[in-house]
Amino acid sequence: MAEAVPVRCPSCRRENGYSVPVYPCACGSPVVPPLDLAAPPVPLTHRNWSEAWVTVRCAACGRESEWPHPEVGCGSCGMVVRVPVHPVDKPPAGQQPGGEAGAADAGAGSAAAAAGAGAGDGVPRDPARAEPGGGAGGVAGADSPDGAGPRTGPAAGRPAVSRPAFRPVTIRTARDAVVTAALYLRWLGFQDVRQPDQVPIPSAVVDLRAPGVVAQVDPTTAPAGLRAVECVWLNGLTASATSVYFSLAGYTEEARGRADDLGIPLFVMDLTGMPQPVNDPADRLVGMGA
Structure with missing residues (x-):
């Protein structure tokens, strides 16, 4: 899982820790949406399903795939914001999405991606809720969904x-x-x-x-x-x-x-x-x- 980055809520100005999602490409390589942290997060007041997906290119094979647009729920005020993502640029010369570089490993990569999804880690991302003070906190307990360990708060100290x-x-x-x-x-x-x-x-x-x-x-x-x-x-x-x-x-x-x-x-x-x-x-x- 990628390192958590701070995302400031435009409503209450609180910083929430957010772990960038990592997705499995058909070639077996991890794909990470390139967040545009220089652009302000956009409040999500009306969800449009057709705009809820973002195109991400695999750096290994050049394949372009549609994945859920990164979103963060503020741990203070509850607002959901959409994190801007850099648009897909033209692939390097000689490398086309889904071309020979991607097709060579497509069969084995698809099997690897399917096996990973069956093991529960096909979508290993979890937008973390930050604790007061800015750090990214996990859900209570070491076996929390994001595996980030125990979080401090009302549930701390309980079994x-x-x-x-x-x-x-x-x-x-x-x-x-x-x-x-x-x-x-x-x-x-x-x-x-x-x-x-x-x-x-x-x-x-x-x-x-x-x-x-x-x-x-x-x-x-x-x-x-x-x-x-x-x-x-x-x-x-x-x-x-x-x-x-x-x-x-x-x-x-x-x-x-x-x-x-x-x-x-x-x-x-x-x-x-x-x-x-x-x-x-x-x-x-x-x-x-x-």
């Missing part, structure tokens, strides 16, 4: 749950977001997570339920608001279960504050399929499990 690393699923549709949230709940230790039979539409918030948990998955392009957080809290209260919220576009400031008051874990999902805790209740849930 961490030992579990394998979470295997993310790339999110391309609303259905993918629901599947990712269900897999993550199972990874946290909740059993028999029930998903809706019908494929959700992008504008619909979907309920996930399991013994001990009621979750809502918001695949829409607007930040989740106060009413959404209070709704999932009431559903959990009625079912005597833990309430959890997953959002693709982050949360409003009012929703963040209310969730902290009610103790509702909030997660932001990026397009690589790695949910990120954005408040203390979510940190505690990741650290201790179901």
